[in-house]
Amino acid sequence: MSLLETRKLTAFYGDFQALYGIDTTLEAGETVAIIGANGAGKSTFLKAIAGLIRGEAGSVLLDGMPIGARAAADIVKLGVALVPEGRRLFSSLTVEENLLIGGYGRKMPGPWTLDRVYALFPILKERRHSATPTLSGGQQQMVAIGRALMSNPRVLLCDEISLGLAPIVIADIYAGLPQIKAEGASVVLVEQDIGQAMKVADRVYCFQEGRLPLTGRPRDLTREQIHRAYFGT
Amino acid sequence: MTGWIDALIQGVLLGGLYALFAAGLSLMFGVMRLVNLAHGDLIVLAAFAILVVAGKLGLDPFVAVLLALPVLFVIGFALQYVLLNRTLGRDLLAPLLVTFGLSIIIQNGLLQLFSADSQRLRSGAIETASIPLGGGIAVGVVPLLTLLSAIAVIVLLNFIFYRTPIGRAFRATSDDLEVAQLMGVDIRRIFAVAMGIAFVVIAIAALYLGLRANFDPTIGPARLLYAFEAVIIGGLGSFWGTLAGGIVLGLAQTIGARIDPEWQILAGHLAFLVVLVIRPRGLFPRAQD
Numbered sequence: 001m002s003l004l005e006t007r008k009l010t011a012f013y014g015d016f017q018a019l020y021g022i023d024t025t026l027e028a029g030e031t032v033a034i035i036g037a038n039g040a041g042k043s044t045f046l047k048a049i050a051g052l053i054r055g056e057a058g059s060v061l062l063d064g065m066p067i068g069a070r071a072a073a074d075i076v077k078l079g080v081a082l083v084p085e086g087r088r089l090f091s092s093l094t095v096e097e098n099l100l101i102g103g104y105g106r107k108m109p110g111p112w113t114l115d116r117v118y119a120l121f122p123i124l125k126e127r128r129h130s131a132t133p134t135l136s137g138g139q140q141q142m143v144a145i146g147r148a149l150m151s152n153p154r155v156l157l158c159d160e161i162s163l164g165l166a167p168i169v170i171a172d173i174y175a176g177l178p179q180i181k182a183e184g185a186s187v188v189l190v191e192q193d194i195g196q197a198m199k200v201a202d203r204v205y206c207f208q209e210g211r212l213p214l215t216g217r218p219r220d221l222t223r224e225q226i227h228r229a230y231f232g233t
Numbered sequence: 234m235t236g237w238i239d240a241l242i243q244g245v246l247l248g249g250l251y252a253l254f255a256a257g258l259s260l261m262f263g264v265m266r267l268v269n270l271a272h273g274d275l276i277v278l279a280a281f282a283i284l285v286v287a288g289k290l291g292l293d294p295f296v297a298v299l300l301a302l303p304v305l306f307v308i309g310f311a312l313q314y315v316l317l318n319r320t321l322g323r324d325l326l327a328p329l330l331v332t333f334g335l336s337i338i339i340q341n342g343l344l345q346l347f348s349a350d351s352q353r354l355r356s357g358a359i360e361t362a363s364i365p366l367g368g369g370i371a372v373g374v375v376p377l378l379t380l381l382s383a384i385a386v387i388v389l390l391n392f393i394f395y396r397t398p399i400g401r402a403f404r405a406t407s408d409d410l411e412v413a414q415l416m417g418v419d420i421r422r423i424f425a426v427a428m429g430i431a432f433v434v435i436a437i438a439a440l441y442l443g444l445r446a447n448f449d450p451t452i453g454p455a456r457l458l459y460a461f462e463a464v465i466i467g468g469l470g471s472f473w474g475t476l477a478g479g480i481v482l483g484l485a486q487t488i489g490a491r492i493d494p495e496w497q498i499l500a501g502h503l504a505f506l507v508v509l510v511i512r513p514r515g516l517f518p519r520a521q522d
Contacts, residue, residue, distance in 0.1 A: 105417015
């Protein structure tokens, strides 16, 4: 049984259908990357798993348990945490308060505490009492990841964590990934940076206009296949 | 000169009452973005509740309010959970209409039950007790207690908001409703708890409303207006600002009354307008609002 599975997952914004029957799996210990052009449905896919868009119960399964119809607040307690696109830190909370609120609904026992997050991203300890709008983009992204880790997730969903950041900062953030995985989290990465995604992922799903034309292991996929799936040409 | 100093002191003390009216409103707006048009009527309703508890059990209003506090917390929680949560969303009109309807129901329900007669909470000698400050100036014990209670309420609300996990959840929810849910915050429950706390503040405001002056079922809307003005003068999202807003309003009213007794209410409204013109976001707005 897969740790996380989607079965014929669909999603709508009003009358607009954003996802058409997406079938995916995530095995324990795996990192999968979701790539695709803007508007392909990548973020919608993560939102549907995290419960921000609710659908059929059986369309998302966690350890075989249907969770597709559950509310976001319940899903995080089951061990699925989302690092949302654009970081979306709580601006009236300090860095430390942002991390603490990440553990607010925590039901999962696990390794992540304030000290462990500070060990992963030491700069955050120095800035612990700062207001989040005063942080650099990279530091904000570290807070967003740390905040999600504080719920001790079994599945960490990351939406565009490299967006708008300098390459050296992206490298810093991705340097934390092995440790996050070593602590037992499996990871789903939505990434526009295909090179980065290919480097860290065990498997890749390429979305195109709400469908899934291409999946595979990075080493098995040719540049041309990805290009075709990405742009539909 | 003594008259003016007295007006200033009484203004600050009156500000304590307005801050109590406003603190619950400020909390509801701060967490739920709810503009509660029934706020004044809820204060009057709570005053009648204290009156009944005090009368039936033969208790002092200060004791009766202690009994009423947990009950009002539960009523506030239930009101939010069962009714008001359903009205919150993108459309601002729904909560306005529902709380406006609630206001009418409360006023007419109270008229039916208690008639239009003026009522007052009776607490014996303390009502008229005062502390002489010398120079012919004295402060009433009840007005002083009102201000001290207002300060205590603001300190307590600040403690809850800035020092406890549930306070973090209140602020996070206020910042970003969607992401707060990703943290495991059940927003329906959080909103209900916030309303429960607001009702506790309403009960304290009602105690002093009833001790300081007569009340009847129809005076709610005017109290709502003072509460709104205090919140907006102080700046949305800041409890200390709300206290300052209440004091500015109280000072304006007593100074106005000192100039001419007919100017009391008008001077308060004028001060509100002046603040709106000079500092449209209030005296102490929260940074990101």
